[in-house]
Amino acid sequence: MSTNARLRALVEVANTGSVRGAAARLVVTESAISSALGALSAEIGVPLMDRHGRGVRLTPAGTCYVEYARRILGLHDEAVLAARGEVDPEHGSIRLAAVTTAGELLIPALLASFTAKYPDVVCKLEVGSRTALWPMLTRHEVDVVVAGRPPAGLHQIKVQAVSRNDLVVVGPPDIAEGFVAAEATWLLRESGSGTRATTTMLLEELDISPPQMVLGSHGAVVAAAAAGLGVTLVHRQAVRRDLDGGVLVELPVDGTPLERPWHIVTQSACTGSTELLIKHLIAHRELGWHAVRGDTPTPDRDRR
Numbered sequence: 001m002s003t004n005a006r007l008r009a010l011v012e013v014a015n016t017g018s019v020r021g022a023a024a025r026l027v028v029t030e031s032a033i034s035s036a037l038g039a040l041s042a043e044i045g046v047p048l049m050d051r052h053g054r055g056v057r058l059t060p061a062g063t064c065y066v067e068y069a070r071r072i073l074g075l076h077d078e079a080v081l082a083a084r085g086e087v088d089p090e091h092g093s094i095r096l097a098a099v100t101t102a103g104e105l106l107i108p109a110l111l112a113s114f115t116a117k118y119p120d121v122v123c124k125l126e127v128g129s130r131t132a133l134w135p136m137l138t139r140h141e142v143d144v145v146v147a148g149r150p151p152a153g154l155h156q157i158k159v160q161a162v163s164r165n166d167l168v169v170v171g172p173p174d175i176a177e178g179f180v181a182a183e184a185t186w187l188l189r190e191s192g193s194g195t196r197a198t199t200t201m202l203l204e205e206l207d208i209s210p211p212q213m214v215l216g217s218h219g220a221v222v223a224a225a226a227a228g229l230g231v232t233l234v235h236r237q238a239v240r241r242d243l244d245g246g247v248l249v250e251l252p253v254d255g256t257p258l259e260r261p262w263h264i265v266t267q268s269a270c271t272g273s274t275e276l277l278i279k280h281l282i283a284h285r286e287l288g289w290h291a292v293r294g295d296t297p298t299p300d301r302d303r304r
Contacts (some may be wrong), residue, residue: 003228004073004076005036006036006037006039006040007040007042007069007072007073009022009026009033009036009037009040009063010025010036010037010040010049010065010066010069011066011069011070011073012025012026012033012048012049013033013037013056014062014066015057017055017056017057018055018056019033019034019037019055019056019222023266023275026036037065042174044061044065044113046059046061046170047059047061047062048062048065048066049059049062050160056074057130067139068074069137069293070139070141071139071140073141073188073189073195074136074139074140074141075140077095077140077141078140078143078267078271080274081093081094081095081143081271082269082271083270086270086271086272089271089272089275089276090120090121090273090276091121091256092119092121092122092123092271092272092273092276093122093123093124093273094121094123094124094143094271094273094274094277095126095141095142095143095144096123096124096126096142096143096145096146097125097126097127097128097133097137097142097144097145097146097242098125098126098127098133098142098145098147099127099128099129099130099133099146099147099148099194100127100128100129100193100217101218101235101238102146102147102262103125103127103146103197104218104238104264105235105237105238106146106163106262107125107127107146109282109287110146110287111123111125113280113281113287114277114280114281116277118276118280118282121168121273121276126142128192129192129193129194130148130192131192132192133145133147133260134147134150134151134154134253137154137265137267138154139193140267142256142267142268143270143271143273143274144264144265144266144274144277145263145264145265145266146182146262146264146265147194147263147265148194148260148261148262148263149260149261149263150263154256156267156269157262157265157266157267157268157270158265158266158267158268158270159264159265159292160264160265160266160278160291160292161264161278161281161282161289161290161291162261162262162263162264162289162290162292163261163262163264163287163288163289163290164259164260164261164288165235165236165237165257165260165261165262166235166257166259166260167195167198167233167234167235167236167256167257167260168181168233168234168236168250168256168257168258169181169231169232169233169234169250169251169253169256170222170225170231170232170234170239170242170243170248170249170250170251170252171184171225171230171231171248171249171251171254172226172227172228172247172248172249173246173247173248173249174228175228175231175251176249179231179251179252181206181208181210181231181253181254182206182209182210183210184210184211184230184231185210185211185212185213185229185230185231185251186199186203186210186211186212186213186223186231186233187212187213187224187225187229187230187231187232188200188212188213188214188215188221188231188232189214189215189217189218189221190214190215190216190217191214195218195233195235198233198258198260199232199233202233202253202255202256202258206253206254206255207294209229213229213230216236218238221234222234222238222239222242222248224283225248226242226248227249231251233256233258236250236257241256262274264278264281264289266278
């Protein structure tokens with residue numbers, strides 16, 4: 001096995017928690033995975049895994065090393081894409097990642113426009129929580145992240161473009177008259193959601209502790225609000241049809257609307273295909289993206 005193959009074996013064992021799971025992911029035998037881990041441990045000089053019941057677990061050294069392994073593999077994949085994109089960016093690949101709401105609201109139009117002009121660029125998309133996506137960019141596992149403002153502490157990244165986005169409080173029309181934020185039930189997203197974190201901050205700033213109900217997704221909180229179960233902080237773009245149709249109304253709450261622009265963030269050194277995507281989005285203003293000039297904006301509390 002090559003060094004890359006050994007590193008992938010380690011990462012997949014860490015991801016799945018078992019040799020069997022890693023073998024299934026990589027479509028190899030379990031003995032091949034065990035051999036790869038043994039060879040890697042011997043090369044480094046310390047054990048990276050130990051037995052735990054019927055499975056395996058990372059040793060402290062393995063926990064440390066696997067994070068480097070993720071970065072090495074991500075950077076290698078990025079290097080391959082960069083080399084191919086340098087030769088022919090219109091036949092390259094782009095690895096995108098987006099937070100859930102951006103994946104629903106922005107990515108379809110973005111990709112439809114781009115792939116219509118560049119059909120031979122392969123675009124791969126990951127959709128997940130903010131806390132999952134930024135580490136992927138740090139480890140070079142993705143080329144582009146579409147989310148809110150990047151958190152503090154990220155290095156060698158570049159904010160390429162921004163798109164306007166406002167967070168507003170919405171609820172059913174029958175509660176608009178005499179609405180009191182402290183007395184309403186607030187509908188919250190799932191744990192790990194950036195919108196939920198922003199809602200919590202808003203309630204803290206308002207110094208109120210209203211009743212709360214936690215639901216599992218953006219769609220669930222919007223549907224619950226429309227059904228009269230409470231109010232929620234949400235992206236105005238996401239409920240435009242409901243607002244226009246009178247199913248929901250925007251409610252007056254101090255401190256809102258909250259301006260929280262979407263950001264397109266890449267590595268400081270982009271692949272040729274990624275640069276092609278950025279230029280396309282900025283050139284097609286109907287998509288709503290505007291180039292960022294100067295330094296990367298200072299990270300703030302925006303957590304989408």
